[in-house]
Amino acid sequence: MITKLEDQRHTWVRRNLVSPVVRMLRLGASPQRLAWSLAAGFVIGMNPIIGSTTAVTVAVTHLFKLKHAASQIGVHGAYPFQLLLLLPFLHAGTVLFGTSALPLEKADLLRLIHEHPLQLLRSLWMWEWHALVVWLGFAVVLMPALAMLLGHMLERAMRHPRMAVR
Template identity: 45%
Template sequence: MNEPIHHGWLYRRFILPVLALLRMGASPEKLAWSIAIGLMIGINPLLGSTTILCLAIAFVFRLNVAASQLANHVVYPLEILLVVPFIRVGSRLFHTAPLPLSPGSLLKAARVNPIALTRQLWLWEGHALLVWLVLAIVAAPPLALALTPILRRLLIRIDRHQYPILPSDSSL
């Protein structure tokens, strides 16, 4: 009797849907671009904007919406981790005051002059978005080019039935 196949979270939540998209006829090239764009948009430092931005870019460039959203949501933890580094790099590149990370400093600034703090936050966020945009424009093409041969090989394995999505023994 065959043991049931147990896959990890990433395999079940990312690889299996990509394999399913390949089985449904998505081209490896378009899927690679969709994933690359989703990954790049998914790390942008403007929290809460990735889903809408990903949808818009996928529609404009006729990418696979499901694949771009999947990639976008997989990198959500990275988005959270990269907000502060994007802001710090932006403040260095654009020679603005550094972001005070202590809650006390932020609260004091909010009490003393909330409008100035709001303007400063928008400035930091704008600079962080510019840093992210340059990174995304530079990194997306090589990422898509690297993913394309991997997806082509997966498609060949799927066509030859060498890459089962479910265990061959379906009596679980």
């Protein structure tokens, strides 16, 4: 068992992502259910609507009876990917739906804020939901693949507990 003192010597990833998952396994969580929970959290955590991840994760974990704590671990692990993929999702949405590109220049955004604030809000919402459609297509493929991969890893960790966390 990993003690708090031992846990403090390890990296943030180990303390906040790996160790809690290993503890859940040791407390009797099913590797497959845990894998689906982690995968759902990770994929939801990458969605392009910043600030929506916790609410969406709570709803999905409740609906599919997944482990909420494991899904939150997945969300926290995905946060850097959410930031990295935001602009690619927005761009892919504009390409897929054939809409105008998102103005990324400060001067363009300030001009729109002052001259056409309602038009800017409508455009922002349009770009967001187009990005969300792209993310949904991405999620449909990524979530099962990630759940299968994590399931194999967690089952192996159950069979070889000394190798799970060192």
